[in-house]
Amino acid sequence: MTDQGYSPPPGLLEKTASVAAQQNAMERGCKFLPHGCRLFPVEQGWESKSIANDENVSVVSTLLQLEEVMKNAGSKLVFIPLDALMTDADIEKICQRNATVRTFFKETKKT
């Protein structure tokens, strides 16, 4: 840190933004899915971008990718973009047959 200004470590701002976006989404309520999974809607905008860009978050666009992520114990957080090829019912079905806890952030259209 200097008097002229503070330079945060690389990636810190992005990480902070992602965590803030996740917390905001979690405050707005969720859909409970089977086996303790939860789906949080995130409006398209800085929040969805921050979560999608977080390296700890797996981004999935198809059911095949989602199925893969369910099998990977390291992918606890999953982001589903607006144009993903899946419906809420599909996500629920995949959670039902792969009993493991995942937290989903699903991008929704800006109201």
Add this chain to the structure above:
Amino acid sequence: MTKKMEQETHLLKTKIKDLIVDEGFQKKQARLSLGSDATEASVAKETERRMKQARELSAKLVRPLGTSSRPYPMWGSQRSDYNGQSHLEQVLSIIADDSNPMKVYSERPFVEVIAMAYCDMPVPSMLPLFFDGLERRKPESTNRTQMMIGDPGAGKSFMGALQGRMRSTQPVEVFDCGGKNMNELLFEMVLDFGAGDALPDAIDKRLKTGTLKDISLGYISQLNDLEKMPEDVAGKPEAQEEWNKKRIIVTYTDNGTPVIDWKKLGTGTKEKIDNAFEILKKISNIEGLDKAGGNMLGMNSQYGPLIRWFMEGREGVLDEYNKSKEGSDNGLQTVWQFLNGETNECTVENPLKNKDLTNGPSSFTFRREDMQAGFFVTLTGNKTEDGLTTRSLNKSVYSRLSPQTLPDPTEADWQHRICQMMCGVPVSTLYSVFREQADENPKEFGQWLMQLRKAKAELEGVPVPELQETLLENWRSVVNSTRKLARFYSEWSEMTNADNLMTTGNTDLIEEVDEEYAKKEGIDFRKIKQHLEAALPIRPHMLPEDAEVKADFKNFMKQPELAEKEYENPSVAFGTRLVDVLDRMVFEKSEAIGKHKLYEKLKASMDNAGLRDIVLQDGAHSFQRSVEEDLNVSVFDSSDMGKQAAAARKVFCEYIRQVDPQIVEADDDKIITIARLKKSLQAVAEKDTAKTKELFIVNRDHETLGTFPLESVRIEDIALYTGDGTEEIELSVVNHEDFMAALALPTVGAKNLEGIWDTNIRMRDEQIEKENNAGGIDAEKNATADEILRITENRSELGLATTTLRVMFKDAAGEASDVSVHVVMNKNRKKTLVVGEKVPTKLLSAFKEAGIIHVDRHAPNAKAKIEAALNDLTRGTRNQEISKRYLADAFKFRNELDLGEFLLDKKVISSAQLKAARDELNGPAYKDKANEKLGEILIKQGALTAAQLADKTKLSELLVDDKIGMLFEKYVVKDSRPKL
């Protein structure tokens, strides 16, 4: 990952025979491995080696559950003696056994197992089955199956999978048996897409970009019709509907794009896979994908899930086993015999092999010696009463799988599940078993609950949601409210269970609740989920029926400009939202569909359970808090001063930045540290402001605010100056914003609201009364007046109070003048209404959190907001209208209302009407009762009706009027006491 770590994450692949710490067993294994020629000495040595290895491996895998220092709840039968007789009862107790605790054989660290075991704990009545499941997973257990039968939504597959999840980080595969041929569990046909799923990937990409040809889209829709409807299903609408639901492979997004469930498409019967193969071949050809390298397509037979789980040492759940195709599980009988420990070996043949040149394994042999520690199969089934598609299993299956039937949920079960959904921890069950300790040290118990929740959040990869954190901190409120909710849900479930109406005292509902209704609208645990989902988000709130709102008809077609969004903590009105949802659901599921009796009973049940405020028969507000009140929690209710300081710091800094343009510092820490603010809040918390009459505001002095964030102020009451009016007092009056900001600070706001009350008017009146009436005061005559006076002093048993303070306010033009701030309170309901001038927007959300409704008296809908707030404040009092009238009368003790001018100003009467009434009043004889008499005369003269007069002089009208002056001003003034 190091090699050692990798090995430890695969410990569940250890053969069971290597884990059993039993000398006799290991000796037998030693003999087997060394052969019949081995000497006794070599067998003994090998036995010793094997025993050592078994001990070491077990130590790595065993996670004890239910020891003396970490007891685990358990439900079961116990005998108790009273009145000289022995009774068998079902009780909730604990397992706390250091020598023989329950054991989870897990690759996960202890903390993860504990987090799951406590947070995701099955409901109390299912705990014995949970215990049994753990026992059957021990290495020495030869029965590697557990079958549970119960109502839909009871949590059977969740519990089966939970045990698997507690053991490994790998997902537990749940195989839906509904409508399927059970031979698929052993051998199944598969579509072979080659490595990397190139063909599905290519089709998905084209679907996403909208470039798939129309004819291919047509073929894709045919993927939902791969199998013929079985004969036993055709003609049975319910079974048909369920079969149709199960076979869905292609769903459609909102914009009509097909979504293919490739996993589901890729496995199944020969008929299904043959048809799918043909369709995909056509699509591949149309799209030209067959020409691209790697887009291979083939079909094969392979081991089914049961064999795969066995080979991989994994857990699996066979869901809805008794909804599988009738007769299709005959070939599994020998497998069940092996899995339940009756036999040690079993071979199954692949019927698909060589059928139409199909490749694949020809058979598989299950051997006890190959069994790995991680292998286990949970089977779930619905009760046969649940629909046509649920079938009764063969006697041989029952005898081999010995299904365990789940008991009907008790109130404790409902409460447990509600707590889990709400807070992520079954607070009620944990409180039941640790009640003494929790009551003795509630803070420590709360911290432990939070520790458990945080450990589970680590597993989930996200922080604990703020709402859950707030609720866990207020765990007593959670226990109280969920007890009431559980009673209501339990009664609701009984009222909608057509089978048990006679035995649950709901005979009167027989005409309204039939089988069909029960199936559709019967209450099970899943409904709690739906109701909570609806209550969690903050949504627009419907105003009371009599709320006054004026629409802007002139500009109606123009999009309105919205005010700056106020942040609202989701927990502040969570209770209200939940009870609103239940009100709505109860109506929609009964009255709205013509079930009047059910509606009446449900409404009564809601009242009895205390979902809304409890009003006792004599009209007094009960000391028992309602569900709504208990679940409307905020950081202001937190006992943690650190949390309060963090919240106060946010309000403090945002306020300072908004009102003081010189403060541009973005870092809150540089304005004030949490530690410093916490110290000040602690000092304020220790003050008895009701006695000392000391108030506090934000210190705005740049030099000192970082060290002393609060400054002391006091009230200067003109009612105390009884002289001839010539006394001169110099006052430094506090400004409106600073006074308001202090109300929005945790601890400070509450302490200030305690310090603003006085008995000065009473003292003054008593003095005058003594002077005018030497014979004493007529107590009876003054009873009502006394109650009203008590309201001005915050001493009324109704809990209601009101007073007015004067503070300085600078208007938009920069003109400063003193203005009134009216405070109306209901201390029983912890609700406060403050009516004043406009406040900085940053304070609005803090007011909500503080349970304070702030109304800007100049806002267009001010009256409607005040009316709604007053309705809420007086809810639960004997008579809301009388309470509001008392408050209006109490308001007049401090405020000077000239009724004539007030009505004239409101254009309710004309100046001629006022003059005529004043003429009739005839002089100053009526001075003291001028308003009362003037009202009577105006009515008599027909200037307005009594109802109009009451309506136009109701409290909401008075509170918004900025022309009403004060009889005796109470100024909030700066004080010379040291800053805090």
